[in-house]
Each structure stands twice: as structure tokens, then as C-alpha cells.
Amino acid sequence: MTMKAHDTVRLPFVLSTPSVARTKLAAFLTVHRASNAVIDDALIVISEMIANAVSHGVPTQDGTIEISWSIKGTLLELSVHDAGISAPLKPVDFDEDSLSGRGLSIINRVADRWWVDMSEGTRVNAELIMSMH
Numbered sequence: 591m592t593m594k595a596h597d598t599v600r601l602p603f604v605l606s607t608p609s610v611a612r613t614k615l616a617a618f619l620t621v622h623r624a625s626n627a628v629i630d631d632a633l634i635v636i637s638e639m640i641a642n643a644v645s646h647g648v649p650t651q652d653g654t655i656e657i658s659w660s661i662k663g664t665l666l667e668l669s670v671h672d673a674g675i676s677a678p679l680k681p682v683d684f685d686e687d688s689l690s691g692r693g694l695s696i697i698n699r700v701a702d703r704w705w706v707d708m709s710e711g712t713r714v715n716a717e718l719i720m721s722m723h
Contacts, residue, residue: 595661597614597660600654602653602654603650605644611637611657612637615636618659624721625720627721631700634696635697635700638697639670639714640670642693642714643655643670643672643714647673647712648673648674648675650672651673655671665717667716668715670713674711701717701718704716
């Protein structure tokens with residue numbers, strides 16, 4: 591039996607969604623024997639991606655947000671999709687007093703690569719290089 595190395599979940603478009611997604615992603619990465627460092631980084635990135643979508647995006651018609659992750663070789667790919675269409679997303683510099691607007695800067699620092707696809711709604715993608723333990 592081979593385990594699938596990808597998963598997609600649809601979760602409610604609400605502020606509590608990042609914690610639900612973190613739990614599911616942590617379980618997925620643990621099953622697939624990711625290192626603790628990769629798990630920690632992935633949880634930070636997915637949380638910021640979802641928080642950005644819930645703060646600035648638009649839910650899909652069924653009131654949800656689509657969150658997916660997959661392992662391809664040594665890459666962990668994370669993706670968050672909402673129905674919003676907005677201005678191009680880019681990280682902003684922030685100071686320690688800033689309480690918001692840091693999400694993309696955090697993703698930019700933690701992920702090995704990230705990009706935005708706005709062909710259908712807004713999909714933010716990130717990649718992390720995995721080390722197994």
C-alpha cells in the first residue's frame with residue numbers, strides 16, 4: 591500500500607481555520623517523516639498564507655478556502671486558494687511595532703520559494719526543501 595503524498599482540504603473561511611489546517615498539516619508531515627524543522631517552518635508558512643487569504647481574500651461560493659500540500663521528491667509544496675481577485679501581492683518591509691502586513695514577509699523569509707497565481711481567484715503557493723529524519 592502506498593501512502594498518498596498529497597492532500598487537499600476545504601475549510602471554513604474563518605479566523606480559526608489556520609489552527610485546524612496546522613493540525614492536519616502537522617499530522618501529514620509526521621506520517622511522511624519530515625524533520626521537526628521542516629514541520630515548524632511549514633506550519634508558520636501555511637498559517638500566514640491562510641491568515642492572508644481570510645483577511646484579504648474572498649471565500650469560494652460554498653464559503654470555504656482550499657488548502658493543499660504535497661511532497662514531490664524533496665520539495666514540500668503548500669497552496670492556499672480563495673476566490674478573491676486583488677492587486678499583485680508582494681512582501682512589505684515591516685518594523686517590530688507593526689501588527690499586520692507581515693504575512694508575506696514571513697513567507698518570504700521562511701519558504702525557499704513562493705509565488706502567486708491569479709488566473710482563477712488567488713492562489714498563493716510556497717515550496718520548502720524537505721529534510722527527512
